[in-house]
Amino acid sequence: MSTSTDLGGVVVATPLPYVADGAAPAGLAVDYDRYAEHCRWLVDNGCHGVGPNGSLGEYSSLTDEERRRVARTAVEAVRGDGIVVVGVHGVGWHQAKHWAELAAEDGADGVLCLPPTIYRANRGEVVAHYEAVASVGLPVMVYNNPYDTKVDLTPDLLAELAQIDNVVAVKEFSGDVRRVSAIREAAPGLAVIAGADDVTVEALLMGATGWFAGFPNVFPAESVALYELARAGDLAEARRRYEPLLAAFRWDSRTEFVQAIKLGMELVGRYGGPCRPPRGPLTPEHDAQVREAMARAVAAVRGGA
Numbered sequence: 001m002s003t004s005t006d007l008g009g010v011v012v013a014t015p016l017p018y019v020a021d022g023a024a025p026a027g028l029a030v031d032y033d034r035y036a037e038h039c040r041w042l043v044d045n046g047c048h049g050v051g052p053n054g055s056l057g058e059y060s061s062l063t064d065e066e067r068r069r070v071a072r073t074a075v076e077a078v079r080g081d082g083i084v085v086v087g088v089h090g091v092g093w094h095q096a097k098h099w100a101e102l103a104a105e106d107g108a109d110g111v112l113c114l115p116p117t118i119y120r121a122n123r124g125e126v127v128a129h130y131e132a133v134a135s136v137g138l139p140v141m142v143y144n145n146p147y148d149t150k151v152d153l154t155p156d157l158l159a160e161l162a163q164i165d166n167v168v169a170v171k172e173f174s175g176d177v178r179r180v181s182a183i184r185e186a187a188p189g190l191a192v193i194a195g196a197d198d199v200t201v202e203a204l205l206m207g208a209t210g211w212f213a214g215f216p217n218v219f220p221a222e223s224v225a226l227y228e229l230a231r232a233g234d235l236a237e238a239r240r241r242y243e244p245l246l247a248a249f250r251w252d253s254r255t256e257f258v259q260a261i262k263l264g265m266e267l268v269g270r271y272g273g274p275c276r277p278p279r280g281p282l283t284p285e286h287d288a289q290v291r292e293a294m295a296r297a298v299a300a301v302r303g304g305a
């Protein structure tokens, strides 16, 4: 169990299981029971928590009612055995703050928040956005994803955000592993969380305290083992286990990451299922690439390679 106040550890960004239902948006309803079972399975396999309503959780395809129920389902499923860090991304501060208030009411341990998602906010606007979200009182993990938001939370800007009460961590998704050291220098009190699967070991070796991304949905126990090896500085063993996983892990940063991770789950016997439109299925070429990457990863995990 994690009691981390910096929202560290292996916290899994969770996808949603949909089932056909003509009355639901796009004919696909969230299967809450299956989602609860998945959250529980992750913590039972050693993960330190779950992150509902991130981009992997297709939050932007949910109705408001669904979005809240997903967060509540996660809290109820893992309560006491892991942390729940709810995605509260919003087009502006009002929406993000609203979702943070609901997360607090529902018993979340923290929130994950992008900068305003609908326009390229300037520095002062980014600070005001996080002040509003942090005023709710839950620990806040800011989310640097300059590909989706067009706002880069640079080490210098993070140093300013770290001054805000309750801002405790950054999920670093830029892909630039140099950022880990730069952030630790600029904002020593801010926890750096590896935000993309294929930079995890590099980031953990350089002082990141968590891993918040998607492929632990496929390989939870192995991810926790890898996390512990990297945190302990066992580079040789971490690299031996990490390298066969990397071709799969790279899909976490690709446009079709949701579909790829759901296919990865199917390939290890879990339920993945479809995505809500406009996300479509993988092309045959991408499908084959994910399967090939997964075959290598699964062989390594099963063979202990």
Ligand SMILES: N[C@@H](CC=O)C(=O)O
Pocket: 013, 014, 053, 054, 055, 056, 057, 195, 196, 212, 213, 214, 215, 252, 257
């Ligand atoms: N970017 C994803 C996590 C990555 O797998 C999210 O925020 O949900």
